[in-house]
Amino acid sequence: MKQFSSWAFALLDWIMHTAVLNVLFLLCSLPVVTIGTSLTALCAGQRALIKKEPCFRAFFLAFRVSFWRSAAAWLILLPINGLLIFHTVSLLPYWNEGALPQLFFAGLLTLLALSVTITVFVFYSRFEGKLFRLLRCGAELALSNLPRAVLTALLFALPFALLFFATSIFFALSVLWAFFYFSVAAWAAVWLMNKPFIRFAQQTLGLDTTKHNKEDARNDY
Secondary structure (H helix, E strand, C coil), X not given: CHHHHHHHHHHHHHHHHXXXXXXXXXXXXXXXXXXXXXXXXXXXXXXXXXXXXXXXXXXXXXXHXXXXXXXXXXXXXXXXXXXXXXXXXXHHHHHHHHHHHHHHHHHXXXXXXXXXXXXXXXXXXXXXXXXXXXXXXXXXXXXXXXXXXXXXXXXXHHHHHHHHHCHHHHHHCHHHHHHXXXXXXXHHHHHHCHHHHHHHHHHCCCCCHHHCCCCCCCEEC
16 A cells, blocks of 8 residues: 555656646747747756656756757747648648649658757757757757657647647647646657667767766766
């Protein structure tokens, strides 16, 4: 019974922290230009939560430290993704009029861009670096681990896809988006990209990960 109580307390503690991180992410994303920074901070907070460290302190520290570079990276990647999404959506009404191949390749390119974008900010939650090296390393990491990167991108894109294709379902799940979803997606991203991070740090960045915990948060390179 004591073991069950301990497990239940740990679960409730995780739920509470996950919900607060989700709300912090949404609030910090309201200016739009800070979405990249908020995502970086959210992943840093979830990594701290996994390590049983103060997750809110990790969130605000990452938000402050990564603010300018994450914001700059977001402003570079946002119009690229926006144009690709707009192009893909504009082809949807013509899919049965011979535009199916164009729609397929446009959708594929959009998914690839989203995968790189999400990976850049998940990457920055763990490693610091100059802006263009950050973008290059994020793209290289995503392309070399494409199945994981694509799955991560799909997780974060799901609410927006539902908003466009199934608005009623989106609003029915509004409590989920508000209190849990993005924080859980960040947890999944941290988990999915952990092994690729370690391999990438060793082989590409030349970092000795044996000196750090495998879930270590940030290394300067």
